[in-house]
Amino acid sequence: MKRIDLSRDTLTLGSFGGKVFVLSGVLGLAGLGVSFGLKSIAGNDAFMKSWLFAFLAVLAICLGALFFTILQHLVKAGWSVAVRRLSEGIAANLVWIWVLFIPIFVLMVSGNGGHLFPWAAPEAAHDHLLHEKSSYLNITFWWIRAVVFFAVWALLSRFYFGLSRRQDASGDYKATNTMQWFAPLAMILYALTQTFASYDWIMSLEPKWFSTMFGVYYFAVSVTGFFSAILLLIFFLQKSGRLQEAITREHYHDLGKLLFGFGVVFWAYIGYSQYMLIWYANIPIETSWFFPRQIGPWYWVSLILIFGHFVLPFLLLVSRWPKRFKGSIAIIAGWMIIIFCVDVYWLVIPVVPESALAGAETYDQLVEAVTPASLGWQLNAVDFLLPASMLSLLLSGTMFNLRRCSLVPTSDPRLEESLSFENF
Amino acid sequence: MSQSSSREKIWGYAAEFTTPAAITQAAKKVAAAGYRWWDCHTPFPVHGLDIAMGVKPTILPIIVFFGGLTGTLVAIFLQVFTNSLEVNLWAIVPVIGYQFEVSGKPLISGPAFVPVMFELTVLLSALTTVGSMFLLNGLPCLYHPVLKSTKLARITDDRFYIVIEARDPKFTDEATRSFLDSLGPESIEPLEP
Numbered sequence: 001m002k003r004i005d006l007s008r009d010t011l012t013l014g015s016f017g018g019k020v021f022v023l024s025g026v027l028g029l030a031g032l033g034v035s036f037g038l039k040s041i042a043g044n045d046a047f048m049k050s051w052l053f054a055f056l057a058v059l060a061i062c063l064g065a066l067f068f069t070i071l072q073h074l075v076k077a078g079w080s081v082a083v084r085r086l087s088e089g090i091a092a093n094l095v096w097i098w099v100l101f102i103p104i105f106v107l108m109v110s111g112n113g114g115h116l117f118p119w120a121a122p123e124a125a126h127d128h129l130l131h132e133k134s135s136y137l138n139i140t141f142w143w144i145r146a147v148v149f150f151a152v153w154a155l156l157s158r159f160y161f162g163l164s165r166r167q168d169a170s171g172d173y174k175a176t177n178t179m180q181w182f183a184p185l186a187m188i189l190y191a192l193t194q195t196f197a198s199y200d201w202i203m204s205l206e207p208k209w210f211s212t213m214f215g216v217y218y219f220a221v222s223v224t225g226f227f228s229a230i231l232l233l234i235f236f237l238q239k240s241g242r243l244q245e246a247i248t249r250e251h252y253h254d255l256g257k258l259l260f261g262f263g264v265v266f267w268a269y270i271g272y273s274q275y276m277l278i279w280y281a282n283i284p285i286e287t288s289w290f291f292p293r294q295i296g297p298w299y300w301v302s303l304i305l306i307f308g309h310f311v312l313p314f315l316l317l318v319s320r321w322p323k324r325f326k327g328s329i330a331i332i333a334g335w336m337i338i339i340f341c342v343d344v345y346w347l348v349i350p351v352v353p354e355s356a357l358a359g360a361e362t363y364d365q366l367v368e369a370v371t372p373a374s375l376g377w378q379l380n381a382v383d384f385l386l387p388a389s390m391l392s393l394l395l396s397g398t399m400f401n402l403r404r405c406s407l408v409p410t411s412d413p414r415l416e417e418s419l420s421f422e423n424f
Numbered sequence: 425m426s427q428s429s430s431r432e433k434i435w436g437y438a439a440e441f442t443t444p445a446a447i448t449q450a451a452k453k454v455a456a457a458g459y460r461w462w463d464c465h466t467p468f469p470v471h472g473l474d475i476a477m478g479v480k481p482t483i484l485p486i487i488v489f490f491g492g493l494t495g496t497l498v499a500i501f502l503q504v505f506t507n508s509l510e511v512n513l514w515a516i517v518p519v520i521g522y523q524f525e526v527s528g529k530p531l532i533s534g535p536a537f538v539p540v541m542f543e544l545t546v547l548l549s550a551l552t553t554v555g556s557m558f559l560l561n562g563l564p565c566l567y568h569p570v571l572k573s574t575k576l577a578r579i580t581d582d583r584f585y586i587v588i589e590a591r592d593p594k595f596t597d598e599a600t601r602s603f604l605d606s607l608g609p610e611s612i613e614p615l616e617p
Contacts, residue, residue, distance in 0.1 A: 282528070
């Protein structure tokens with residue numbers, strides 16, 4: 001068993017963290033400002049949809065981090081202690097992430113929510129199906145739920161980050177017991193809030209459609225984003241000369257395995273299972289969600305997802321060695337975070353307006369009726385600028401969270417195990 | 425030693441160690457001395473022992489990959505073949521598939537085939553893994569000289585053994601024995617075939 005000496009290692013961000021915090025923060029805010037300036041290019045409704053897409057992408061990464069943190073305590077994992085602080089640091093952004101939700105909140109409460117969520121439009125009251133669903137899908141209950149979600153996430157991430165940091169100073173192993181004791185409860189709370197948040201903010205974009213697997217799909221999306229993000233974060237922190245001893249090839253290997261397992265295989269499994277049931281039954285109300293995603297330009301986006309999110313990463317990650325070399329796993333993680341954004345985009349944006357389908361009776365006629373022009377959608381600068389700025393803010397927030405604490409939980413009773421652990 | 429009369433029949437030498445650290449150190453020296461037919465026997469997996477012994481990574485994953493790929497291709501072939509409209513094998517054997525129409529789907533429809541592709545991939549991967557593992561490890565092995573010695577029964581409890589086999593090209597009775605002695609074992613045990 002090899003012993004690792006952390007005394008020579010740089011375990012704090014120091015002034016580097018401050019620089020990245022300011023730089024990415026300024027860039028992020030400037031990006032958001034420019035996006036608002038470009039609002040007219042996209043149009044009001046499209047802008048709000050892009051905003052929702054970018055918000056859900058950064059939220060997914062934070063939720064993935066929260067899941068990972070809770071999971072490590074739930075199963076009393078030893079290997080992950082050296083990387084757990086970084087995951088806690090990303091999850092701690094859930095404390096302020098609601099700020100990015102304000103524009104959507106304002107839109108809904110001001111009564112213009114119908115531009116984003118069809119069920120919030122005044123006309124929805126005349127639609128029988130939406131009227132039947134209104135006991136759940138109404139604005140008051142919607143914002144109460146949103147507040148509950150953000151409160152639960154802030155509380156959980158704060159609890160785990162705070163207690164873990166206090167343990168650094170006190171060295172008290174009982175803190176680990178407390179975190180483990182709350183882990184099952186935290187995991188249940190996480191699962192419920194994450195599932196219903198995805199129902200509320202993504203699935204209800206098409207309120208007549210439903211899929212009980214949708215929450216799991218958004219979970220698969222969020223862990224993909226998180227494992228890619230933490231691999232990149234570790235890679236760049238090591239590039240800056242930090243954590244040289246603490247985080248080894250073995251940790252890259254295990255995070256790579258999880259990216260492969262959750263982000264590639266599990267994602268494909270869930271996405272396909274959801275698709276196949278709907279495809280086989282072929283009931284109009286269920287297929288309505290996949291219809292916009294398999295016609296026109298979206299057909300190609302769906303294909304890009306299958307190959308770019310499953311086939312290619314599967315072949316790249318299935319062997320042992322690409323996960324064990326920092327350079328190769330960082331490149332794969334970089335690709336995965338891009339395709340992860342495409343995936344969230346694909347979840348949020350596609351819609352076929354009723355007007356585009358007027359007069360079409362058979363499926364072939366429907367397909368012909370749909371052109372990029374009739375979809376009323378086109379890719380614009382805001383679609384790139386918004387997620388980039390919000391990811392930049394996420395980096396800034398993470399640097400802020402980790403500004404004063406050690407980058408590894410120095411007093412965790414399992415730290416030794418994590419440092420010396422090896423994959424067979 | 426009383427074994428001098430049976431020296432012709434010796435199968436190998438076993439050197440006994442009491443700690444994982446000791447056997448790891450000794451294994452490095454055996455590997456450096458250039459022995460090839462030798463092995464370590466321990467009651468539990470010892471971290472770093474593979475590296476100390478200089479064991480090459482197994483080729484099992486590559487075999488399994490192609491096993492799995494075979495499963496995928498067999499699944500595609502089976503389903504397309506049995507559902508096909510008409511295939512003329514070498515233009516002389518006409519084969520007509522069952523052509524069951526299920527819920528209005530095309531006869532050759534990708535999404536319906538995926539579960540079978542998945543299952544056969546997993547099945548053939550698993551069978552290839554177990555089968556190749558048996559072949560690569562030389563299993564089933566109904567008799568092994570290491571298991572004959574009653575003293576070496578402690579392999580399963582609290583002792584660590586390095587065994588050098590007589591068939592190693594570098595093996596000579598005296599030299600190997602004194603080499604093992606130089607590693608500082610608790611004891612050295614000659615093994616009968």
